[in-house]
Amino acid sequence: MSAAPPSFDSPYFRAALGRFPTGVTIVTAEKDDNSHVGLTVSSFNSVSLDPPLIVWSLSRGSSSLAAIEHCERYVIHVLGSDQMSLAGRFARGTAKERFADVPMTKAPNGAPKLDTPCAAWFECFNRSRYDEGDHIIFVGQVEHCGHSDELPLVYHAGGYDLTPKKS
Ligand SMILES: Cc1cc2nc3c(=O)[nH]c(=O)nc-3n(C[C@H](O)[C@H](O)[C@H](O)COP(=O)(O)O)c2cc1C
Structure with a gap:
């Protein structure tokens, strides 16, 4: 058995996916020459508490792909609601x-970390990768993490939600 062809085009699919709000993160890693790579990522999510695992996906077209595939560890920074410009800069x-x-x-x-307050951060061992479609799925094993009371930046329908509410 195999999947039927999609009954929609890519823009319609993107718009449907955009109805799902996400947080916004920046992933940073080190290259072999000790320089840094980093990019804005909203595909981050949790996988497992024990062991502590997270997931995110990286476009095959990413200029950071080789560095991230080969790095031992990376850091995922969950951005705060006032860090929209940082999200733009790393995209x-x-x-x-x-x-x-x-x-x-x-x-x-030892993974490179932005030295700026953010809502949360996770230092991950680069545990596994899965080729799927036009992205590579990365599963990271969290070795260290931290969080603050910063409200998170929220991405939704192709834009940032600028009015996060305190609970
Ligand atoms: C809010 C937001 C979320 C994004 N999420 C992802 C993502 O989950 N995966 C991805 O590969 N690119 C994502 N991107 C796009 C990358 O940040 C962008 O293509 C970047 O230029 C890639 O840089 P690179 O070529 O150095 O990897 C996102 C961009 C924005 C603005």
């Missing part, structure tokens, strides 16, 4: 432009 331009003036530090096991 365009070169790695040099993305990291210009952005203070960096290291997570406890």
Whole structure:
């Protein structure tokens, strides 16, 4: 048995997917030459509590693909509601432009971490990868994490929700 062809076109599919609100993250990793790669990612989600696993997917067309496929660890930063400009910056331009003036530090096991407050962060061991369609699915095993009281940035219907409510 195999799937029937889609009954919709790509724009319609994108619009339907856009009805699902997500958080916004930045994933950072180190290349073999010790320079950094980083990009904005909204496909992040939780997988398992024990062991602690998360998932996200990366476009096959990503210029960061080789670096992320080969890195041992990466850091996922969940952005706060006031970090829209950082989300925009890490979705365009070169790695040099993305990291210009952005203070960096290291997570406890050495993966490069943005040295800026965010809603949460996860240092992940690069545990497994799965080829699916035009993306690669990455499963990370969380070794360290932190969180704050920052409200998260929310992405929905192709834009940012600028009015997150306190619970
Ligand atoms: C809100 C938002 C969410 C995004 N989520 C993803 C994602 O989950 N996976 C992905 O591959 N690209 C995602 N992108 C697109 C990448 O950030 C963008 O294509 C970036 O330029 C890729 O950089 P790279 O070529 O250095 O990897 C997202 C962009 C935005 C603005």
